[in-house]
Amino acid sequence: MSKIVRTTILTCTVFAACATLGRASDETPASALDRLRTGNATFVANASQALPVTADQRQALTKGQHPFAIVLSCADSRVPPEVIFHTGLGELFVVRVAGEALDKSVLASIEYAAEHLHVPALVVMGHESCGAVKAAIETKPGAASMGPNLDYLVKNIKPAFARMRTAADAEHLRDAILANVEQVVNDLLARSEILTHLHATGKLQIAGAYYELESGRVRFSEPVQPTPDVSHASPSAQHQQR
Ligand SMILES: [Zn+2]
Numbered sequence: 001m002s003k004i005v006r007t008t009i010l011t012c013t014v015f016a017a018c019a020t021l022g023r024a025s026d027e028t029p030a031s032a033l034d035r036l037r038t039g040n041a042t043f044v045a046n047a048s049q050a051l052p053v054t055a056d057q058r059q060a061l062t063k064g065q066h067p068f069a070i071v072l073s074c075a076d077s078r079v080p081p082e083v084i085f086h087t088g089l090g091e092l093f094v095v096r097v098a099g100e101a102l103d104k105s106v107l108a109s110i111e112y113a114a115e116h117l118h119v120p121a122l123v124v125m126g127h128e129s130c131g132a133v134k135a136a137i138e139t140k141p142g143a144a145s146m147g148p149n150l151d152y153l154v155k156n157i158k159p160a161f162a163r164m165r166t167a168a169d170a171e172h173l174r175d176a177i178l179a180n181v182e183q184v185v186n187d188l189l190a191r192s193e194i195l196t197h198l199h200a201t202g203k204l205q206i207a208g209a210y211y212e213l214e215s216g217r218v219r220f221s222e223p224v225q226p227t228p229d230v231s232h233a234s235p236s237a238q239h240q241q242r
Pocket residue numbers: 074075076098099127129130131132133
């Protein structure tokens with residue numbers, strides 16, 4: 001039995017909703033990213049309102065979920081993906097953790113959405129003034145412990161900008177946040193056979209993104225190309241809004 005098949009069985013054991021799966025979102029990988037861009041444009045234009053949620057919608061969602069995009073973003077209270085992309089219940093599969101830091105639980109959550117819910121797009125979104133990235137920059141070797149859990153988080157983020165000149169000022173912090181997004185995208189593919197396979201076969205598009213707190217604008221990278229070299233995953237080279 002291959003590793004991928006084994007993982008599939010395990011994730012179905014963990015997620016009780018597997019029995020309701022099978023129907024994919026109506027979106028293609030490309031249209032899913034376009035839908036995120038359109039939703040964000042509505043948000044930026046101050047044209048978005050909270051989407052109504054009716055009892056019928058809640059009832060329909062008890063039968064299963066068919067989100068059109070996965071968003072891995074920071075836990076920061078200022079960057080809720082459902083608001084930023086103007087989406088409602090059941091439309092986004094959101095995984096949030098400070099600094100978008102990966103661990104096995106985060107990877108498993110994303111794999112579940114991509115493999116079992118057939119979600120066609122994955123966005124890794126950093127944001128302006130990210131405190132987790134700033135803490136990783138400011139924590140120097142030999143610094144006093146912040147406690148085992150915060151130390152773990154900082155240690156997890158730090159490799160993203162180990163080779164760049166970093167400082168906590170706005171310009172350098174932005175570069176570090178972009179580098180972290182790039183590192184997370186690359187790590188997702190390096191550490192997940194499931195995601196790599198879905199990406200290589202065109203079933204999953206992956207893009208990096210950067211959210212600006214004041215404007216509300218999300219700047220996307222080009223979708224990562226399914227080649228052995230995924231080093232161009234960063235939104236840093238593609239700052240134009242798409
Ligand atoms: Zn943050």
